[in-house]
Amino acid sequence: MAWCPKCRNEYREGIEECADCHVPLVEELPPEEEDSGNEFDGGFEDWVKAHPEMLQKIKESQEEKNVAEEGTPGIENRKLQVYRSSAQRAEEFKSSAWTLLIVGVAGLATMILIMLGIIPIHFAANVKYLSYGVMSALFAAFIVTGVRSFDSAKKYAKAACEEEALTEEIHTWFMKSFSREDLDCDGIADEEERSEALLYYSRIEKIRQSIQSKYMELDESYLNKIADDFFHEIYE
Numbered sequence: 001m002a003w004c005p006k007c008r009n010e011y012r013e014g015i016e017e018c019a020d021c022h023v024p025l026v027e028e029l030p031p032e033e034e035d036s037g038n039e040f041d042g043g044f045e046d047w048v049k050a051h052p053e054m055l056q057k058i059k060e061s062q063e064e065k066n067v068a069e070e071g072t073p074g075i076e077n078r079k080l081q082v083y084r085s086s087a088q089r090a091e092e093f094k095s096s097a098w099t100l101l102i103v104g105v106a107g108l109a110t111m112i113l114i115m116l117g118i119i120p121i122h123f124a125a126n127v128k129y130l131s132y133g134v135m136s137a138l139f140a141a142f143i144v145t146g147v148r149s150f151d152s153a154k155k156y157a158k159a160a161c162e163e164e165a166l167t168e169e170i171h172t173w174f175m176k177s178f179s180r181e182d183l184d185c186d187g188i189a190d191e192e193e194r195s196e197a198l199l200y201y202s203r204i205e206k207i208r209q210s211i212q213s214k215y216m217e218l219d220e221s222y223l224n225k226i227a228d229d230f231f232h233e234i235y236e
Helices: 043-050 052-070 086-115 128-177 196-212 220-235
Strands: none
Touching (some): 086 128
């Protein structure tokens, strides 16, 4: 059986943390002493003094729980923004443009063949011309939208070249200006006292702040993306 050293509740085997106190369970309880009126007097305090390594484990467990529930201390919680590069947008518009053009041209060609009687599809006399007009207008709209999508694809392709050049500029500047030691100079790399998740977010934030100090008008999602890329290049 396992026990909570704080509330002294008993748990079955396989459970590692107290559901109420959120502290690791132990196989043996500390001796229980009479209540002196001070909640910090008695068995638990004596047990903690005798087991400092367990106290450290409790602190680490609570710290990781706080990070998971509330976000990293000292770092602004941000909404996750999925970064889509200009090159990706250009490809998306280009793909959509081809699809719209193919559907539009094929649809108009089909409508012409129907109106000429080559394709034997007949509409009711009272809605015949209305159907021709509506369907033809729909396919024509596909073609127009496809052409506009090609224009958008060209604009994003141009922006992609500028974005690639900016990324290379930031990368060159950052790698020349900062090393791993520079990023960890304030003690954030004390891995024995920080969880892996906390260490990651602390370093990412340091990289973001360093980039923003020189490039202040960057899009938030773009900044997060290059900060993450730089992190993996430096620390992995």
